[in-house]
Amino acid sequence: MRKMLSFANRTMKEILRDPLTMAFGLGFPVILLLLLSLIQANIPVDMFELHRLTPGITVFGLSFMTLFSAQLISKDRNSSLLTRLYTTPLKATDFILGYLLPVIPLCIAQAVICYVLSLILGMQFSVNIIWAVLMILIPSFFYIALGLLCGSAMTEKQVGGICGALLTNLSAWLSGIWFDIDMLGKAVKSFANALPFIHAVELERAVLLGDSRAAFPHLIWVLAYGIVIMVIAVFVFLRQMKRQ
Amino acid sequence: MKNAIEIRKLTKDYKDIRAVDNLDLEIREGELFALLGVNGAGKTTTIKMLCCITQPTSGDALLNGKSIASDADEVKKIIAVSPQETAVAPNLSVEENLMLMCGVHGMDNRKSQEKTKEMIGEFKLDRIRGKKASKLSGGWQRRLSIAMALISEPQILFLDEPTLGLDVIARSELWDTIRELKGRMTIILTTHYMEEAEELSDRIGVMRDGHLLAVGTAAELKEKTGEEKFENAFIKLVKGGAV
Numbered sequence: 001m002r003k004m005l006s007f008a009n010r011t012m013k014e015i016l017r018d019p020l021t022m023a024f025g026l027g028f029p030v031i032l033l034l035l036l037s038l039i040q041a042n043i044p045v046d047m048f049e050l051h052r053l054t055p056g057i058t059v060f061g062l063s064f065m066t067l068f069s070a071q072l073i074s075k076d077r078n079s080s081l082l083t084r085l086y087t088t089p090l091k092a093t094d095f096i097l098g099y100l101l102p103v104i105p106l107c108i109a110q111a112v113i114c115y116v117l118s119l120i121l122g123m124q125f126s127v128n129i130i131w132a133v134l135m136i137l138i139p140s141f142f143y144i145a146l147g148l149l150c151g152s153a154m155t156e157k158q159v160g161g162i163c164g165a166l167l168t169n170l171s172a173w174l175s176g177i178w179f180d181i182d183m184l185g186k187a188v189k190s191f192a193n194a195l196p197f198i199h200a201v202e203l204e205r206a207v208l209l210g211d212s213r214a215a216f217p218h219l220i221w222v223l224a225y226g227i228v229i230m231v232i233a234v235f236v237f238l239r240q241m242k243r244q
Numbered sequence: 245m246k247n248a249i250e251i252r253k254l255t256k257d258y259k260d261i262r263a264v265d266n267l268d269l270e271i272r273e274g275e276l277f278a279l280l281g282v283n284g285a286g287k288t289t290t291i292k293m294l295c296c297i298t299q300p301t302s303g304d305a306l307l308n309g310k311s312i313a314s315d316a317d318e319v320k321k322i323i324a325v326s327p328q329e330t331a332v333a334p335n336l337s338v339e340e341n342l343m344l345m346c347g348v349h350g351m352d353n354r355k356s357q358e359k360t361k362e363m364i365g366e367f368k369l370d371r372i373r374g375k376k377a378s379k380l381s382g383g384w385q386r387r388l389s390i391a392m393a394l395i396s397e398p399q400i401l402f403l404d405e406p407t408l409g410l411d412v413i414a415r416s417e418l419w420d421t422i423r424e425l426k427g428r429m430t431i432i433l434t435t436h437y438m439e440e441a442e443e444l445s446d447r448i449g450v451m452r453d454g455h456l457l458a459v460g461t462a463a464e465l466k467e468k469t470g471e472e473k474f475e476n477a478f479i480k481l482v483k484g485g486a487v
Contacts (some may be wrong), residue, residue: 006347
């Protein structure tokens with residue numbers, strides 16, 4: 001346990017000391033929330049009402065967590081530091097947990113910041129906000145697993161392209177955060193529904209409204225995606241570790 | 245004197261290439277043994293197998309009696325490696341890098357702080373203890389890298405090209421550090437620099453194409469080849485095959 005925690009502590013420091021983490025991970029969702037609230041104040045749009053917008057932004061922010069963890073893992077794979085650590089008593093599970101666990105508090109912190117800002121901007125406080133912050137753990141599990149998978153399977157350059165561009169765009173456009181996905185037609189709607197992004201946003205929205213019945217199917221969908229991606233990610237990580 | 249390392253018919257195949265071919269070698273406890281060879285000779289693959297990073301295709305090696313093939317977890321407790329490139333966590337300070345190595349070896353906080361303080365003193369890192377590793381010069385990074393390897397008090401230390409890319413002064417300082425380590429543990433050093441092997445090591449093994457061509461002290465190898473300069477002896481050995 002101590003060995004794993006030492007490695008996890010290092011992962012946390014490496015991520016937090018990267019200025020991009022603060023800028024994109026925490027700053028960008030805040031700017032989006034402020035900007036869209038400003039639009040809402042001048043041209044009211046249902047979609048940009050805080051109780052619909054905040055859950056969406058909170059989930060969207062998680063795509064940056066995937067990017068940060070994937071970048072760190074792929075960078076480590078190319079460095080001699082990981083070679084050195086492979087010769088220590090650290091086990092495969094220590095490496096996997098050491099990469100995954102530090103990202104969880106970052107996801108929670110991001111959600112707290114978004115909801116606190118929404119309260120400042122005028123959202124009514126309710127106990128459901130606390131549940132929504134806690135429920136972010138389910139989408140976080142999926143996004144963190146995706147980070148482990150991308151970091152284990154891709155080079156640093158590929159991670160920048162796939163996670164930095166493709167994932168953030170998928171997470172932005174196919175999640176129903178900024179506009180109703182129905183507007184894109186039946187085919188795109190079906191495609192979006194097959195992916196976990198829209199379900200993650202709807203899960204958070206339902207929890208914020210206190211509608212556990214509506215939340216449940218989305219929870220199952222996101223959790224199933226998370227488990228499948230995590231199993232694949234662990235398999236790919238172990239294979240890479242053996243190859244090293 | 246007892247053997248620290250006993251290598252028996254160690255072999256590694258990569259697809260159609262045999263990187264290390266039936267290597268037999270014994271290294272004595274407390275000895276500084278240098279592995280010399282041109283690129284692709286099999287030095288790094290040998291080190292990787294001995295450090296349990298790469299599994300051998302066949303054969304085995306015993307490190308203080310523990311098998312790399314069947315007892316890798318135990319081997320990892322008694323070895324340490326300073327890899328070819330500088331292996332430090334770039335965004336962590338010098339002190340944090342040392343603490344990280346203590347932690348991954350399972351030391352508690354008190355012991356970690358004691359050992360970190362000790363290594364900072366021994367490697368004269370006090371002036372830069374709070375500096376991020378990425379901001380250090382190549383020489384200081386290499387020195388930190390070796391301090392990180394030593395913090396777990398290994399019985400066997402692997403130094404893979406420790407002075408590669410360093411300037412003359414940084415290399416000389418690192419040689420002093422390695423000299424101070426001699427006798428305290430068994431050290432296996434790989435290098436491209438002839439003078440480094442001659443200056444630092446008790447015995448030298450020359451490798452080519454995965455084979456060990458010759459083993460002996462620098463003086464013995466010069467005598468075997470009839471050369472006065474060690475570099476010429478090495479060239480003669482590698483060009484001429486086994487002696």
